[in-house]
Amino acid sequence: MDDIDRILDAAPVIPVLVIDRLADALPIAEALVAGGLPVLEVTLRTPAALDAIRAMTAVPGAIVGAGTVLDPAQLDAARDAGAAFIVSPGLTEPLGRAAIESGLPFLPGTANAGDVMRARDLGLTRLKFFPAMAAGGLPALSALASVFGGMRFCPTGGITQESAPEWLAHPAVACVGGSWLVPRGPVDPVAIEERARAAAALPRA
Numbered sequence: 001m002d003d004i005d006r007i008l009d010a011a012p013v014i015p016v017l018v019i020d021r022l023a024d025a026l027p028i029a030e031a032l033v034a035g036g037l038p039v040l041e042v043t044l045r046t047p048a049a050l051d052a053i054r055a056m057t058a059v060p061g062a063i064v065g066a067g068t069v070l071d072p073a074q075l076d077a078a079r080d081a082g083a084a085f086i087v088s089p090g091l092t093e094p095l096g097r098a099a100i101e102s103g104l105p106f107l108p109g110t111a112n113a114g115d116v117m118r119a120r121d122l123g124l125t126r127l128k129f130f131p132a133m134a135a136g137g138l139p140a141l142s143a144l145a146s147v148f149g150g151m152r153f154c155p156t157g158g159i160t161q162e163s164a165p166e167w168l169a170h171p172a173v174a175c176v177g178g179s180w181l182v183p184r185g186p187v188d189p190v191a192i193e194e195r196a197r198a199a200a201a202l203p204r205a
């Protein structure tokens with residue numbers, strides 16, 4: 001099983017994916033992995049998402065997880081589809097406890113000090129910072145990181161290839177997440193691989 005640090009350290013960027021057509025799952029995963037981004041977060045926001053996770057796990061080198069996991073039932077469905085990790089936009093106690101019990105690496109969303117304290121109470125120290133830009137951007141993350149030593153963050157929400165470097169330069173930032181790698185609409189594997197290559201080359205602290 002993949003440990004959460006192994007997932008966060010695998011690449012500077014986790015592509016956040018909204019898959020509308022199951023047929024797009026393989027070409028998207030192959031292009032991202034070929035470009036150097038092995039960790040793929042498939043959001044459970046579309047009817048095709050669980051089947052997309054199933055399909056993508058067949059791609060050599062891909063580490064496929066589920067995003068937008070909102071409750072324990074969705075966590076179970078993601079695990080049954082083969083998700084190697086779980087990401088949520090926020091943290092509830094039922095989801096946190098179910099995730100810990102499942103043994104799956106879990107990245108819960110946090111946006112403020114209360115959220116981080118709830119995570120800490122559950123023993124969770126690897127956190128998504130979401131929605132990163134709307135929740136105050138890098139100054140907010142820096143303030144949280146200075147209070148909560150030992151926490152590592154994956155900021156997500158409003159981050160771009162252009163803004164990623166300043167986030168990645170912060171010592172508490174393990175990696176960033178973003179949807180810019182795969183825009184919705186017709187899939188262009190060449191363009192996806194090109195964007196992945198640029199993202200994979202971003203330096204980290």
Ligand SMILES: O=C(O)C(=O)C[C@H](O)[C@H](O)COP(=O)(O)O
Pocket residue numbers: 016043067068069087088089130156157158159177178179180
């Ligand atoms: O719902 C979740 O669990 C999510 O993962 C939310 C996503 O992280 C953001 O929607 C990505 O934000 P953008 O890169 O600004 O599009």
